[in-house]
Amino acid sequence: MTRQVKAVALISGGLDSLLAVKVVQDQGVHVEGINFFTGFCVEGHTHAIRKKEKAKPKRNNALWVAEQLGIKLHILDIIEEYKEVVFNPKHGYGANLNPCLDCKVFMVRKAHEWIERNGFDFIITGEVVGQRPMSQRRDTMPVVSRESGADDLLLRPLSARNLPETRPEREGWVSRDRLYGFSGRSRKPQMELAQRFGFDDYAQPAGGCCFLTDANYSSKLADLWRFRGAKAYEIDDIMLLKVGRHLRPRPNFKVIIAREEGEGRFLQGYRKQFVNLETVSHPGPLALIDGEASEEDIQLAARLVARYSKGRGDDRVELQVSGRDGVSHRLAVVPLSADEVPESWHL
Amino acid sequence: MKTVILDARRLLCPMPVIRVQDRLADLEPGTRLVAYCTDPGALIDIPAWCRINGHHIVETRTEGDDYIVVLEVGRGGNDRSI
Numbered sequence A: 001m002t003r004q005v006k007a008v009a010l011i012s013g014g015l016d017s018l019l020a021v022k023v024v025q026d027q028g029v030h031v032e033g034i035n036f037f038t039g040f041c042v043e044g045h046t047h048a049i050r051k052k053e054k055a056k057p058k059r060n061n062a063l064w065v066a067e068q069l070g071i072k073l074h075i076l077d078i079i080e081e082y083k084e085v086v087f088n089p090k091h092g093y094g095a096n097l098n099p100c101l102d103c104k105v106f107m108v109r110k111a112h113e114w115i116e117r118n119g120f121d122f123i124i125t126g127e128v129v130g131q132r133p134m135s136q137r138r139d140t141m142p143v144v145s146r147e148s149g150a151d152d153l154l155l156r157p158l159s160a161r162n163l164p165e166t167r168p169e170r171e172g173w174v175s176r177d178r179l180y181g182f183s184g185r186s187r188k189p190q191m192e193l194a195q196r197f198g199f200d201d202y203a204q205p206a207g208g209c210c211f212l213t214d215a216n217y218s219s220k221l222a223d224l225w226r227f228r229g230a231k232a233y234e235i236d237d238i239m240l241l242k243v244g245r246h247l248r249p250r251p252n253f254k255v256i257i258a259r260e261e262g263e264g265r266f267l268q269g270y271r272k273q274f275v276n277l278e279t280v281s282h283p284g285p286l287a288l289i290d291g292e293a294s295e296e297d298i299q300l301a302a303r304l305v306a307r308y309s310k311g312r313g314d315d316r317v318e319l320q321v322s323g324r325d326g327v328s329h330r331l332a333v334v335p336l337s338a339d340e341v342p343e344s345w346h347l
Numbered sequence B: 001m002k003t004v005i006l007d008a009r010r011l012l013c014p015m016p017v018i019r020v021q022d023r024l025a026d027l028e029p030g031t032r033l034v035a036y037c038t039d040p041g042a043l044i045d046i047p048a049w050c051r052i053n054g055h056h057i058v059e060t061r062t063e064g065d066d067y068i069v070v071l072e073v074g075r076g077g078n079d080r081s082i
């Protein structure tokens, strides 16, 4: 009896990994998926932030892809280990704080460790030569193979014919003739292949698979590092960067203001960790103060929050200020006018 | 039948799924796991993860702020490899 060849695929939830797995599955290989959770992923975790009524919760595309393919999916929590990739990327950052090349090396290295532990034969990714400016270039794709330690056990089925032969091809685990030679930024070949396989409802993430490719998100993260005096974050920090308006009126604190009800509900969960403000005389948002704020700072924060309440046109807005210990007091303030909120406060 | 409780409150998806996955790795087939979550996405993601990994969803329900998923560890679907 011939041995069942087994591969593990990096599943992001996008079209490329979906197709890459299908191409290899069709050659009789048993495939399972790995999905890495870095904390910055666009997938999932925005469910909780939305308004309840509107909550048609978004599906997790990695799980959806696995289900379409009929493969198991292992979701690995790499939040802690991944910090080093974000703090000190050997190959630097992309257009924003996205360390794409180091990230790919890291993920393929983890996948390589996984196949060694679990007796799998090789690794699949949906990478395509020339598709992404940093990690998927002709000169950087070999870097991923080499620095991850996976070497020629890393197969990119969509682009394999543009790349040197890998061990799965040499060993006859897959046939090179039935792999593809896609290259460049065009999505057309992938879309045609998807059509051929009968996939029509797939995710097409625009910039990348994580928030680090987002300019606005990256600038908030850079601000966090700058004012904390070090590159550091906890999972709650990076979750909170996705929620609300962030304004920094003074170097020692910033204010996170909910933009709608769903965000307000989400921020409620952080009331014991942050000094928080809520308008009581008028409908208004919940806000958290991140940093050490003096009485005077709290007064300023209260005026700022009042500006985002329904009382912004009134002379007096009353707020409830609650400390981390749950002790609260009332504060009446004059809302800041539009001119008193400089653009530079907005992160 | 053995029942195990998992508190995945205040975690955002996919963390509740990861907690379920890691907890199941030590459980015998037939064991029931009741996961308490506060992210509504858990009601979609945990069942999806169970379907693809061979576990059975017994019930999903909402109680106050909690989203609760009751599942049964599948036979042979239990993945001890991670």
Ligand code: SF4
Pocket (backbone or CB within 6 Å): A098, A099, A100, A101, A103, A104, A135, A207, A208, A209, A210, A211, A212, A213
């Ligand atoms: S977009 Fe994010 S997850 Fe994707 S390769 Fe770049 S850094 Fe990694």
